[in-house]
Amino acid sequence: MLLFKPSRSTLVSIKPPFRLVTRHFSSQNVAAAAQMPPRLVLKEEDIEEAFLKGSGPGGQKINKTASAVQLKHVPTGMTIKSQATRSRSQNRKIARRLLADKIEAAEKGPESRTALKANIKRKKKASARKKAKRKYKTSQEGREDEEEEVEDDSDEPVEEKVKEERV
Amino acid sequence: MPRLPTSIILRARALHPLLPLLLRPCRDLSSARNELRWLREHAIANREVTLTSSGSIKTSWPQHLYQMCRSRARGKPLQYILGSQPFGELEILCRRGVLIPRPETENITTHLASLLLSPPSRPQHPLRILDLCTGTGCIPLLLHSLLAPRTPSLHLHGVDISPAALTLAAKNLSHNITKSQLRANAREQISFTHGDIFAAGAKPWCESKWDILISNPPYISPSSFNATTSRSVRNYEPKSALVPSSADPIAGNPESYADTGDRFYPRLLDLAERVSARVLLVEVADMEQAVRVGEMVVEKGRGVWDGCEIWRDWPAAGAEEGGEVVEVKGGDVRVRGEGNGRAVLAWKGEDGGRMVGKKKASASG
Numbered sequence: 001m002l003l004f005k006p007s008r009s010t011l012v013s014i015k016p017p018f019r020l021v022t023r024h025f026s027s028q029n030v031a032a033a034a035q036m037p038p039r040l041v042l043k044e045e046d047i048e049e050a051f052l053k054g055s056g057p058g059g060q061k062i063n064k065t066a067s068a069v070q071l072k073h074v075p076t077g078m079t080i081k082s083q084a085t086r087s088r089s090q091n092r093k094i095a096r097r098l099l100a101d102k103i104e105a106a107e108k109g110p111e112s113r114t115a116l117k118a119n120i121k122r123k124k125k126a127s128a129r130k131k132a133k134r135k136y137k138t139s140q141e142g143r144e145d146e147e148e149e150v151e152d153d154s155d156e157p158v159e160e161k162v163k164e165e166r167v
Numbered sequence: 168m169p170r171l172p173t174s175i176i177l178r179a180r181a182l183h184p185l186l187p188l189l190l191r192p193c194r195d196l197s198s199a200r201n202e203l204r205w206l207r208e209h210a211i212a213n214r215e216v217t218l219t220s221s222g223s224i225k226t227s228w229p230q231h232l233y234q235m236c237r238s239r240a241r242g243k244p245l246q247y248i249l250g251s252q253p254f255g256e257l258e259i260l261c262r263r264g265v266l267i268p269r270p271e272t273e274n275i276t277t278h279l280a281s282l283l284l285s286p287p288s289r290p291q292h293p294l295r296i297l298d299l300c301t302g303t304g305c306i307p308l309l310l311h312s313l314l315a316p317r318t319p320s321l322h323l324h325g326v327d328i329s330p331a332a333l334t335l336a337a338k339n340l341s342h343n344i345t346k347s348q349l350r351a352n353a354r355e356q357i358s359f360t361h362g363d364i365f366a367a368g369a370k371p372w373c374e375s376k377w378d379i380l381i382s383n384p385p386y387i388s389p390s391s392f393n394a395t396t397s398r399s400v401r402n403y404e405p406k407s408a409l410v411p412s413s414a415d416p417i418a419g420n421p422e423s424y425a426d427t428g429d430r431f432y433p434r435l436l437d438l439a440e441r442v443s444a445r446v447l448l449v450e451v452a453d454m455e456q457a458v459r460v461g462e463m464v465v466e467k468g469r470g471v472w473d474g475c476e477i478w479r480d481w482p483a484a485g486a487e488e489g490g491e492v493v494e495v496k497g498g499d500v501r502v503r504g505e506g507n508g509r510a511v512l513a514w515k516g517e518d519g520g521r522m523v524g525k526k527k528a529s530a531s532g
């Protein structure tokens with residue numbers, strides 16, 4: 001079983017054989033993405049991955065399913081952890097994106113992608129409410145709400161993000 | 168296994184009625200929640216929608232999810248339930264009867280690929296890699312996915328004694344080409360054949376030359392199979408993939424290999440010589456076994472291997488300078504990375520050393 005003990009684990013640089021820079025927008029996000037600045041791209045040499053030591057023998061003796069990834073941005077000291085998917089390499093990409101957003105949010109505040117996204121969402125909700133009031137009550141509202149759920153990637157725990165983050 | 172505290176079970180039940188079932192194999196709430204999410208996604212993605220005679224829509228995914236959680240609670244590996252395991256960027260199909268690929272194998276294979284791709288390595292000629300005991304074929308498939316974009320000419324070959332494994336390996340090749348996770352040329356560059364690595368006589372794969380021999384052979388001793396493997400491994404995965412059979416001939420001194428799980432290594436070393444491999448990478452169970460395999464390498468002498476080192480689970484981790492060494496047969500062998508002892512690397516000649524990032528051929532890195 002993989003015990004996630006970030007306090008005990010050492011942070012090390014792991015250089016993947018390939019640089020993976022992914023820009024991800026889910027289809028529902030395209031409209032919002034058009035008004036959004038591109039995601040901050042972090043320098044590979046500034047990122048360290050925590051070595052997460054599993055307890056026990058590992059290898060052929062156990063068949064664990066955990067593949068959590070924890071990354072640290074060395075210049076800012078910020079860390080993020082992702083266990084959204086079963087794939088370590090997907091979790092690495094997701095953690096990179098979340099880390100970039102976290103750093104951007106801290107630097108730019110209201111101008112950051114995360115803040116802009118939240119803002120767009122708020123406006124959409126307000127207009128949906130107006131529409132619903134103006135017109136009669138339709139199932140339309142429910143549908144828009146569902147879409148917004150998928151878009152939302154503000155600050156819920158990583159585990160709940162799998163829908164939005166699956167590439 | 169110690170009993171789970173009631174407080175955790177109650178918390179799990181409050182979160183989702185199926186969570187207590189998953190707590191049994193997972194042992195902690197956060198893993199159980201992850202597994203529930205993956206199982207639920209699987210159930211929804213594979214749901215069957217039927218139209219009843221009265222015109223209403225019927226789907227039985229919650230029932231399917233419940234059945235899967237029940238199987239999981241009995242210890243069936245998640246990978247056999249979902250039918251796959253991610254491995255690098257690949258999706259490796261998993262079936263009962265064939266060992267599930269492990270993250271440690273993914274790590275050391277990825278590390279080997281990054282060494283092969285970083286200067287001064289850069290193979291100019293066709294790079295030929297032989298994987299003995301290939302199972303699902305996960306090692307050659309991952310190596311192709313990592314190396315092919317920057318290695319024009321590659322040939323990878325996997326050998327296994329199990330027909331079920333070979334069928335699955337062929338499926339995995341097609342599956343990942345179809346999913347565009349492997350380039351189409353993987354079909355020509357990767358092949359699998361049936362074979363017993365202990366069988367005498369000439370097989371095409373051991374009559375040709377290979378640059379690299381890699382293997383994750385059965386390495387668990389019969390006694391530690393009972394004492395140290397998890398119940399899910401013991402009850403559901405093929406024992407023949409984990410424990411060397413006592414029918415496998417023992418090369419050299421039979422006494423010294425009794426109940427150690429080491430039977431495959433002398434044979435793998437002999438085969439590496441026979442196919443003129445210049446790099447050898449074998450997975451091992453722990454540091455003790457790594458040192459024993461290191462001894463076998465050193466005993467072969469300078470004429471055969473010029474250098475040898477031991478990798479831990481995360482070979483890329485830790486200090487570059489200084490570093491850890493263990494004494495093997497009176498000499499120092501370098502130990503790289505963090506975690507449990509996981510693999511032994513050996514190289515031959517300047518060429519072999521260059522492939523794995525050694526500037527000049529020197530013993531023990």
Ligand SMILES: C[S@@+](CC[C@H](N)C(=O)[O-])C[C@H]1O[C@@H](n2cnc3c(N)ncnc32)[C@H](O)[C@@H]1O
Nearest residue numbers: 268300301302327328329363364383384385408
């Ligand atoms: C530990 S599994 C490794 C599978 C795969 N390479 C992996 O890393 O997931 C060992 C494999 O060796 C195969 N095997 C066992 N005895 C063998 C033999 N004598 N010759 C060839 N393959 C053998 C088993 O069928 C099994 O697939």
